[in-house]
Amino acid sequence: MDLEAVRTFAAVVAAGQFQKAAADLEITQQAVSKRIAALERDLGVRLFTRTPRGAELTIDGQAFLPHARELLRAAERAVASVRTGRRPLRVDVIASRVAPSGLLREFHRVNPGIELDVVMLFDVEAAVTALRSGAIDASFRAVAAPGRPLPDDIGSVRVLDEPLQLLTGPAHALAGARSVTVAELVGHRIWMPGIAPGTEWAAYYEDLVAGFGLTIEATGPNFGSDALLDTVADTPALATLMSEHTRLVWPAGHGLRRIPVTGPTPVYPHSLLWHRDNPHPALPVLRAHLVAAAPALDAAGTWRPDWVLPR
Template identity: 80%
Template sequence: MDLDTVRTFVAAADAGQFQDAAAELAVTQQAVSKRIAALERTLGVRLFTRTPRGARLTIDGQAFLPHARELLRVAERAVASVRTGRRPLRVDVISSRGAASGLMRGFHRAHSEIDLDVLMLFDIEMAVAAIRSGSIDASFRAVAVPGRPLPEDIESVRVVDEPLELLTGPAHALAGARSVTMAQLVGHRIWMPGIVPGTEWGAYYDDLVAEFGLTIEATGPNFGSDVLLDTIADTPALATFMGGQTRLVWPAGYGLRRIPVTDPTPVYPHSLLWHRDNPHPALATLRAHLAATATGHDAAGTWRPDWVSPR
């Protein structure tokens, strides 16, 4: 059903005159008559009866009028949903408890007037494809996986380097340390079942192991953070790495310890990715917010893989 004919029908019904409807729509009276006739042919009914005083709705016209108004309202909402600046800014934060989620919460507090859709995609290829297709506006990632550079139309900027911490249970050999060096971690079992081969975080931890001779075990199914915390609390032989800005809560009786890692401090680099031609005005606001609030990166005494983009 052609929306112009529906719009013309509503205008004629409201005006009661084809001539007045033509003036409102900035078309000729003949064009109004043709559109109404086309709509009547589509519906198979008469919508108006001509009278000396103008055009009067038939019973069928009266029945159709509220639905015609709703059709126009739905069409307007559909257009508004994709109109630049009217739809929410869609941002991928990878996980709800990580540093990127915290950055977006800070942005929302500072710019509560901006509508947000926050979602979580699995890996960088999926995120880049979503950015290029326009289904999301931006993504937080560690740029980029070795051998897989970003496409030329994808921009990125480093926004925060997140220090890793060691998480242990109360009976672990390092539980009483105020800090631990990378050298002190050699020989200890670090359990991280969430590492998936081929992902950016998988590449990150592969390089961490190769650089410092650590023992990182990704064995067993990944049942989520709650099971990870249960296991670390109950198993003296296991520890795990956790981002310093990761938000997790556990029962006080677990006695878990978050211990800073030094000499050097491994940092996980978070970058914001977006399409260079994305016109959403809130994207520029987000970038400006992150530029103003982000901490420095590549600080002295820190480590990151050589393949991470310096941008």
């Protein structure tokens, strides 16, 4: 159905006259008449009766009016859903419990007037594809793996170096330590079933293993963090690595320990990615907030892979 004809129909109803509707729409009276005639042909009914007082709705016109108004409201909602500046800012945070989700929650607390759509994509390749297509406006990522730099049209800024911690059950050999060095982790089984080959986090942990001689196992299906916590709590020989800001909840009986890792402290580098041509007005606000709120990066005594881009 021709929405301009429907809009003209609604304008004639509101004005009560074809001539006044033409002035309101800033078109000629002849154009109004043509649009109404075309709409009546499409519907197979007469919508108006002309009288000395103006244009009055027929019975069919009265029946069509509420549906016409709903069509116009639906069209307005459809346009608003994609119009830059009126639609929410779409941001990828990987998962709901990790640090980027907390960064985005803090941004929303400070900027409650900016609407957000939060999505969770799988890896940096999916995020870059979504940024380039306009499906999302920004993504929190570890940037890129060795040999796979970001495309020139994708901007990035590092916003957080998040320390890793060792997570053990109460019977693990290191459970009583207040902190552990990376060297002390050598020879211990670190179980991380969520590492997917080809992802940026897989590249990160591959470099960590190669740099310090650690043993990280990614065997078995990934049933999620709750299943991981259950297994680590019940298996003295297993531990896992968790980012410091990852939100975890477990039963009190698990007795899990979160232990800082030092000498050096491995940090996971979170960056914000966006398409350089993205015009959404809230995107610069998000970038500025994250840069201003970012703690010190590249701190002494920390480690990150060589391929991590500078801020």
